Amino acid sequence: MASRSTETIVGAFVLLGLASLAYLAINLGNLSLGAERYVVYAQFESAAGLKPGASVEVAGVEVGRVDEITLAVDRARVTLSLAKSVKLQDDAIASIRTKGIIGDKYVQISLGGSNRIIPPGGLIRETESPIQLEELIRRFVLGKV
Amino acid sequence: MRMRRVRLHHVVPLILVLSVIVLLASSARASEPRLLVEASVEEVLRIVSNPDLKGLEKAAERRRQLRQAVSRRFDYTEMARRSLATHWSRRSEPERQEFVDLFSKLLESDYAYKIETYSGEKIVVVDQQIDGDYAKVRTAVRLKHEDVAIDYKMLKEDTDWKVYDVMIEGLSLVNNFRSQFNRIILSSSYDELIKTMRVRVADLDALVSPPARNHQGGTPGTP
Numbered sequence: 001m002a003s004r005s006t007e008t009i010v011g012a013f014v015l016l017g018l019a020s021l022a023y024l025a026i027n028l029g030n031l032s033l034g035a036e037r038y039v040v041y042a043q044f045e046s047a048a049g050l051k052p053g054a055s056v057e058v059a060g061v062e063v064g065r066v067d068e069i070t071l072a073v074d075r076a077r078v079t080l081s082l083a084k085s086v087k088l089q090d091d092a093i094a095s096i097r098t099k100g101i102i103g104d105k106y107v108q109i110s111l112g113g114s115n116r117i118i119p120p121g122g123l124i125r126e127t128e129s130p131i132q133l134e135e136l137i138r139r140f141v142l143g144k145v
Numbered sequence: 146m147r148m149r150r151v152r153l154h155h156v157v158p159l160i161l162v163l164s165v166i167v168l169l170a171s172s173a174r175a176s177e178p179r180l181l182v183e184a185s186v187e188e189v190l191r192i193v194s195n196p197d198l199k200g201l202e203k204a205a206e207r208r209r210q211l212r213q214a215v216s217r218r219f220d221y222t223e224m225a226r227r228s229l230a231t232h233w234s235r236r237s238e239p240e241r242q243e244f245v246d247l248f249s250k251l252l253e254s255d256y257a258y259k260i261e262t263y264s265g266e267k268i269v270v271v272d273q274q275i276d277g278d279y280a281k282v283r284t285a286v287r288l289k290h291e292d293v294a295i296d297y298k299m300l301k302e303d304t305d306w307k308v309y310d311v312m313i314e315g316l317s318l319v320n321n322f323r324s325q326f327n328r329i330i331l332s333s334s335y336d337e338l339i340k341t342m343r344v345r346v347a348d349l350d351a352l353v354s355p356p357a358r359n360h361q362g363g364t365p366g367t368p
Contacts, residue, residue, distance in 0.1 A: 045315065091227045093320045110323055113226055113233035125279060126298075129315045139291075 047076035095128035220307035228322035254349035
């Protein structure tokens, strides 16, 4: 009897440990479980500096993350995974912006006013590529044209 | 063998007819986005560099012609709707019309003011990308040291293409207006936005038009 209850307690601890590990893995790895998210795509002329895992914000509120950045012919195709509760109109504009002056790049979405909503797997048509600080400096140094 | 030769005989005129159709179709592509942009740019440059329309006393007439040329290619309602974004649905039909009217005046005055500084720079159409009812025509203004990229985003309306956004060096005009309008509406009110726009239009008009015509687009309620 005694050994039986010891075994049960050990088993319970092992399960607890596994559950904690899983919780850690999901949280640290930024994995998202469940169906509360959907994916949309956006094409940028350049995604310079943007990294997978970067946040997607609407009005400064994080509503999703950058999943993947791939090359589509000559443009960058960015996969965004967004919270289900966020609805993007087809005239929403996705811009790659910088946090602060030299901070990380993130995707900022300004909501539109159209009645048509971008469905899961759809494309954000209106995009703005990041402003290159070096480019601006170059222009400044080489003289205003 | 004979049968085949007869068939070939029939096929030749068919090929001729087909190639004529293809030729006709390609010449009927006059309403292609890039050609439309090219034509509009040419027209605007013609007006701006027309010696008969130079000088302060000709400003009103030059302005009228510019307005006409630009409004033919721009869809002001679509631009205004996209710029007002989430606030558009909260406005009544007369309010929307008033907004579109004011918005188009603001754009035209701004555009006319900027184009006045034109001094013979070359403007070239780089390419066009068409995706269904959407198109992007990339143009470049050739300056002394480098190019400034100006892209026109167009929407197909029946058989015509109209501009709904202009990207200058990759930055969207609509997005710029959208964030400014949103900030004004949220920090004060929609009425305040209308007031600000009226003042801006009057200011821009004053820069271009001779003083006597300053207040023709004028506004009650200008502080």
